[in-house]
Amino acid sequence: MTSARPTRRRGAALDEAILQATIEELHAVGFRSLTMDAVAARAGTSKNVIYRRWPSRGALCVAAYLRMLPTDAEDTPDTGSVRSDALALLQRANERMSTPVGQMLRELIAGIQAEPEPLRDLREQASRAGVAVWLKVLTRAVSRGEVDPSALTPRVATVAVDLLRNEYSLNGARSVPDAVLVEIVDQVYLPLMRSHG
Template sequence: MEGNSEAGGHTAAAAGRETARATRRRGAALEQAILDAAVEELAEVGYQNLTMDGVAARAATSKNVIYRRWPNRAALCVAAYLRMLPTDPEDTPDTGDLRSDSLALLHRVNNRMSSRLGKILRALLADFEDDPERVSALREQLGGASVGPWLTMLARAAARGEVGSAALTPRVATVAVDLLRNEYALNGLAPVPDSTLVEIVDQVYLPLVRGLS
């Protein structure tokens, strides 16, 4: 019986190794699993309580695998957040009208900022507040990730003759987003009302971009 038990143990171990080999992920699939796990951990426990061990367990991988890709949990968490942002310019609203496109894009940003992703970002910024360089790096990365859709929208508007080429700069393109972020900073975490989004677009954004030639 003892021999059978030992043989059964070897069989189970072999089966486990086979399963592990069959489900082993590499490259982009593995990185996506790790980043997804990091986002889930951030949502549940926050940045301060997040550990590489917790992320590794959720992603069904090892801590060493994570460290080979990201040197610390801050780098991992920033990468996880950035991965969740939309980056496909073809996904930018394209109604044929700059005002409609601007409102649609600003609504999308507002929805994201009031969602779990927005909560994660605010937690990261709060937890990094004693590290100005890290906050600056995060803001720079976020700016690079968010400017694409706005530049795409303005380039389409320029092709239609709605704005001049001088409007096609990152600083001008993201003015509406900057004003929206300011609303969150000043007034709390609730979604910004639609009426405020309309004011941002009609009273500030459109006069600015249309006034540049």
């Protein structure tokens, strides 16, 4: 596979091949153990070519990560009650975070300190992951009269995922049990909504 390549790739095609190889390596060994040599080998090129495109290992991995994100638009759950909507969103977030890709995001965010620029996109990704969806769910709840409009701020709306994220940052990589999600919703999120209604 690496040996007999007919043509010499260039430009965008090569970019793409390198990113693809990086994604595969990330899946295979994770960010922490990924080496530039391995990526180069897998892409059938040399490190040099990579460094001409991305300034560092971290930047390359971030670029690759961003390329591998799911592009399907979020569909917002609409079950008729805040409780089950919120639970559905939380479960989805939990699944995503416990995915290899989710772990990768955490590894990247944790493992890159010295590279503010590519990192910005990542944090953005992580933190704004779904503000809109939560607001949408709450907007519906407001229109049903279940919740007061004063709850429609990012801080309030995303409390549940924020707590979930905190769970991950404490517990490490393991998936969070469903009971915890229910606890977050019933002990925190719903009471909070109630007080805003």
